[in-house]
Amino acid sequence: MTGTSVPVSGASVPVTAAHDTRSPSVVEAMGVVLHDAGGPGDADPRVLLGLALRRNPRRAQLLVSRVLGKHVPTDPRLVRAAGLLLGARVADVLDGCAPRPLPVDALHTAVAGDRDAASAVHAEAVDGSGRAHDVAVLGFAETATALGHCVAEALRADYLHSTRRPVAGIATAGGFTEEHSHATDHLLLPTDPAFLTAPRPLVLVDDELSTGRTAFNTIAALHETAPRQRYVLAALVDSRPPDSRLVDDVAALGARLDVVSLARAGVALPADLAERADALRAAVDAGPTGPGPRSPDVVRVRLADLGWPHPTPAGARHGFGPADHARLAAALPAVAAALAGTAGLHPGARTLVLGTEELMAVPLRLAQELADAGHDVSFSTTTRSPAVVTDDPGYALTSGITFPAHDDPADGPGPRYAYNVGGPGDQRWDHVLVVVDPPADTPALDAGLLAALAGRTHALTVVVTP
Template sequence: MENLTENYYNGSIQYNIDNRLKISLNINENKCNIPLSKLFTMSARENKKRDFLFVSKVIGKHMPMIPGTLKIIGGILARLWINERESSYHYPTTELVHTLISLDASRSMMDLNLKSEEKTMRNHNISVNLSNSNDILNTPIKLANKTLFIGFAETATGLAQAVFQNFSNASYIHTTREKITSIEPALFFNEEHSHAVEHSLFPYKQDFFNDFEDIVLIDDELTTGKSALNLIKCLPGKSFGILSILDWRDAISYKMFEDEKNINVRVCSLVKGDIQCSKSKNIVSDAITQSSSSTKLIPSKEHVFEIADSIEGFNKATGRFGLSSKDNSKVFEEIKSISEILKKERTTGNCLCIGTGEFIYLPCSISSKLGDNVFFHSTTRSPVHARNIDCYGNKNKVAFQSPEDDTITNYLYNIPDNFYNQVFFFSEKPLLKEKKEELNRLFSHFHVKSIIFVCWKG
């Protein structure tokens, strides 16, 4: 399906999905020379507005990753931004890039079939790389301008908060598709190509957006940049940035940015290129796995953590209502204290930690402290064709109604059978008994041995 070498950096890449969807990428720039096979693969969307999906391997959404990956990619993008915005090269990315390349979840999953001494060596190398990178990331970056970072829901909320937490004097908020009634949204805009187009912003104070010299939007990839421009047009100020892992804008999209004469937009990305896509026939998905009442329940347990600071049960530590760098110490302490409790629940074998929807950064950060052989990704609203074929991003698909909203279908992708012994399922709010039983049976179908439900209660 995919014409590539293990470590391709630049040039042309061809994808051919079932001889029905052909995608051609031409890579023009790769700033850190990260092998693109470490960053993403491709899948086919179930979406008439756009046929393809860049399936990221580093943001904890569709594909499992080693949890520490999120912090590393966030650190790399943060340093790219300070280089771009302030021409400051005091924060090199070399060590972080080496660590990112070593944190290959797909290779680690294969390596788990190795002998015990080889597994020990692999885990040791990962721990050393992460330790070295954490020393670098623990030196906060100070920005010259008062800056707000905005993450795009749902995919980039974890990525954006992982970028923000590198700075000592910044603020953060993310867009949301959640229904919040006790606060009037400050902004409302559409992401036109998406399966769920409506986004809102709910800052904790009305004049929140007026305090910043720079406003930087963070997403995992830009295809046209139109969604980012839609948001920028709603925001006060004239100095804006867009920070992304991938940038696929074509000449028409570049002109769209140039035509915005009254807005200064600086775009910074790891990889730049262009894309061409043609479809001859519709993709036919493999069967979807759904919960069955005939599947036996597996042993389960629940941890409910009390939070003093929430709005309608949503944890303020997520940044949905706004955070400042001063808040990071509290967030880090929450991550540390919860991980110490949950680590006592770890059993032997492979462990999957699952975030839900926009709730990515906090569970991923906790997961990174739960030991070896831990993998992380999250549920999504995004419907993608599942095909169990080589070099395809979404091997299988699990469907269920959102634990928090029965009107919304959620999906999980890439759950291998007979691989995970234990699952930690993180939700922002407590789940009803019937929801926990539905999820229990789903993971039982894949021969998981036990499940721990983790939630917060305001």
């Protein structure tokens, strides 16, 4: 559906004014209301978040981050800045200090699309982070893998993210369940078992903290085999209810938990949200669909040929240390410049760097370096999470594509998604760079994601990590 509001049958909806007889927008009809529950120096969650509908019976609402680079193409400098700012706040808490005030005005202006503000916030975040802390950082797949990288970079700490892809030859050191997620099972696959067993503080990183169940499940499972005295939970937005017992529950295990965020949100849900969601999904699904995908012309570029700093891994699925961060930071400007030349990018071209599922950190850093060099770059990532798409006022997901999995996942084939990449009638990207690791560079990639993107961009390049 394009440019129209969606009527809802069988569900009461709020009315914006007594004389207003129009059909409510999707966001209004959902009835989900965000409140700013933070203090001075915190960001406003109503700026950082948009609202959408999940296709998930466990939870209807989807809080869509505007600074994560997952569902919304975003200036990569803003995405990295948000992660570094979160890491700096974690450092303050670890040091026994109050979390530092955020550059709220510049941050909010950057979210609104001001690229100069994004550059300024990024520069401030880089300057304000970097003192080493003896902690381990654990990020949650798939949404927080790059966010965890940024937090670990700010702390100069060892980093690991969970994964949903088993790897031959790497023993599983643990796992946990994300109860409300579309894909629930997480594996922990460090090559160094001491990452999880050393008694140093553990910093857990997620994009949004709603109930705290995933964090508690993880802490309880790890604490049972490797107890430690302290945990820190870091999220872009903390939207736990006021009666949350997460901190007390961790204390009952014999450990301290601190919770750190950029924003605190109160979320008011209507009692009949499930019924509203069903009606809205049905109304949207009754709308027209776009044309099917077509075969693209694709250029492939391998980072191993462009000066990638061996032996730096392409992500933290098995661990990523401070030396890896330093080596990558030193090499990235030249790697990104070589990529721009090989792919034929032009500074004025409208470019999307698209990561794939858990592979977020390297695409983010490449995109950020390209933006620093003057390219007009946005960054986002494909996802496993099904959600409702409609071009409706205030709704967070205005377009989307669906395609098959292309990396032979352990849980079998299934659909994958990319949001806000444009519809067939929208302005095309001048260039899309899809970043994959070798197991995901398959014929299914060409037939699925690349074919779906072909009608939305003038040029398409696949960037393959080592």
